Amino acid sequence: MVVATTGHPLDVRCLAVADDRDLVARLQAGDESAFVELVRTYQPRLQRLAESVVSSRSVAEEVVQDTWLAVVRGVERFEGRSTFKTWLFHILLNRARSAVGREHRAPPLSSEDVSERFDANGAWATPPVPWAEQAEDRLVAQHLAERVRELLPELPAAQREVLLLRDIEGVSAPDVCELLGVSDGNQRVLLHRARVHLRQKLDLEMHS
Amino acid sequence: MRLRFWRRRRALVCRDAVALMAAYLDDALPTSDRTRLEEHLDGCPHCSEYLAQLRVVIDASGQVTPADLDDDTLDEFVDLYRRWRSG
Numbered sequence: 001m002v003v004a005t006t007g008h009p010l011d012v013r014c015l016a017v018a019d020d021r022d023l024v025a026r027l028q029a030g031d032e033s034a035f036v037e038l039v040r041t042y043q044p045r046l047q048r049l050a051e052s053v054v055s056s057r058s059v060a061e062e063v064v065q066d067t068w069l070a071v072v073r074g075v076e077r078f079e080g081r082s083t084f085k086t087w088l089f090h091i092l093l094n095r096a097r098s099a100v101g102r103e104h105r106a107p108p109l110s111s112e113d114v115s116e117r118f119d120a121n122g123a124w125a126t127p128p129v130p131w132a133e134q135a136e137d138r139l140v141a142q143h144l145a146e147r148v149r150e151l152l153p154e155l156p157a158a159q160r161e162v163l164l165l166r167d168i169e170g171v172s173a174p175d176v177c178e179l180l181g182v183s184d185g186n187q188r189v190l191l192h193r194a195r196v197h198l199r200q201k202l203d204l205e206m207h208s
Numbered sequence: 209m210r211l212r213f214w215r216r217r218r219a220l221v222c223r224d225a226v227a228l229m230a231a232y233l234d235d236a237l238p239t240s241d242r243t244r245l246e247e248h249l250d251g252c253p254h255c256s257e258y259l260a261q262l263r264v265v266i267d268a269s270g271q272v273t274p275a276d277l278d279d280d281t282l283d284e285f286v287d288l289y290r291r292w293r294s295g
Binding site for chain 1 (some may be wrong): 210218221222223224230234236251254255257258261262263264265266267268269270271274275276277281282285286288289290293
């Protein structure tokens with residue numbers, strides 16, 4: 001059985017990392033066009049990530065601007081031990097948390113965090129109505145992606161941050177643990193809760 | 209008669225199968241749990257459908273693109289870059 005991790009094709013990510021390396025080398029050499037390319041690629045994603053941590057759009061904008069300033073000032077010292085994207089997100093998340101005056105604290109979680117309903121024997125009380133196959137249709141898939149975007153603000157902050165980094169930005173699990181300061185088990189449970197929440201919402205639409 | 213304890217692994221119930229799915233999707237399950245889950249999935253259309261729906265959610269999230277960057281914002285950043293570089 002094939003194990004799906006995220007929706008990003010691996011080759012696209014590898015190309016993106018290679019492109020970033022080239023852009024960072026040019027930025028280190030003071031090439032303005034490299035800065036423009038990086039802003040074009042990452043500014044909307046940084047804004048989205050900042051808004052997931054701070055509630056105010058204008059504060060998020062300040063956080064993002066501070067992040068770019070830190071990039072311009074610090075890029076000469078960037079040695080590529082992490083990917084540029086992870087480095088960038090690290091800077092942003094630190095600034096976003098300072099702005100709202102909180103450390104990232106994940107709630108204590110049970111590894112058996114299953115919110116679906118089962119009977120006393122552990123079997124489904126209400127089995128899921130089948131609709132996954134319908135999502136193979138391109139238009140249905142587009143609609144679902146649009147719904148996920150709309151539903152993101154509903155998620156609790158800790159779940160939203162993990163889902164945004166893992167499933168939307170395609171950041172690896174170990175990098176997410178480092179970025180958010182959570183254990184591997186906690187990031188997985190937060191991610192699962194977020195996916196379960198979204199599944200429940202999509203479920204209501206898909207068979208209504 | 210000597211009692212023999214036959215340690216046989218209990219088959220998973222659906223609740224346990226769902227609890228293992230988060231780690232399964234991360235390819236982080238120990239082999240024994242992975243095998244038990246896959247055996248359960250082979251015989252349980254409900255859990256298979258549930259896992260397929262979680263994968264749809266993952267795929268849908270992977271298709272969420274950020275907003276386009278407008279030209280005015282980009283111009284502002286170019287101005288800032290020049291100021292930062294000269295300052």
